[in-house]
Amino acid sequence: MSKTFTSDPGILKRHIRPHIERPASIRSTNARAMSPSSEDDMLSLPPSFDGRQLRKLRLEAGFTQQQIADAVCLSRETVVAIENNKQSAIDGLKWKTVRNWCLVCKGKVRYETMNTFTKYLVGQVTKK
Template sequence: MSRRKRFSGEQLRSLRKEAGYTQEELGHRVGISRETVSAIENDKPETMNSIGVEVISKWWSVCRQRASEQTRESFFSTVMDYFGFSHS
């Protein structure tokens, strides 16, 4: 049984900050509250277990244009690992 890499709150926080958004701004763009953004970024288990792929997808869509190439590659790697795809 392989272990899937999970999305970390720290990685999502770094992505948001690199994109130049406050928690409030990102929450508005993604459709979640600032409090939920904070809970995600702080790896609150109940929040991390309840967020869906659609929230991660929206988070990425909002931030990706402003993210560095290194950040985009790291995020892509996390997505590939999460879904169990090989990325050589």
């Protein structure tokens, strides 16, 4: 059974399914992995993407780098590189990963934080 995630009406609407083997420390009804069926999932982010925005989400949600890495299927070293804006990590970052990162953090961050991040993402899309 699929559900629809919408952080803002009409923005980032995607069908999702539960992630298999999510660590119990970050399991919640809001923490879901995205279905790999969408072509958009494999699109890269623009080089101007700021990984510090993802760090803000992670810190406010109270997750360690290892917990977020496990939840979005990355290594902790890759999370560190993304959060520190290492260009090679940003170049390899996919929309699917950012979306999953948001979904993991969504239930634990303030609405204003998620709304600000969503607006930032929309700005990145319009820069392309």
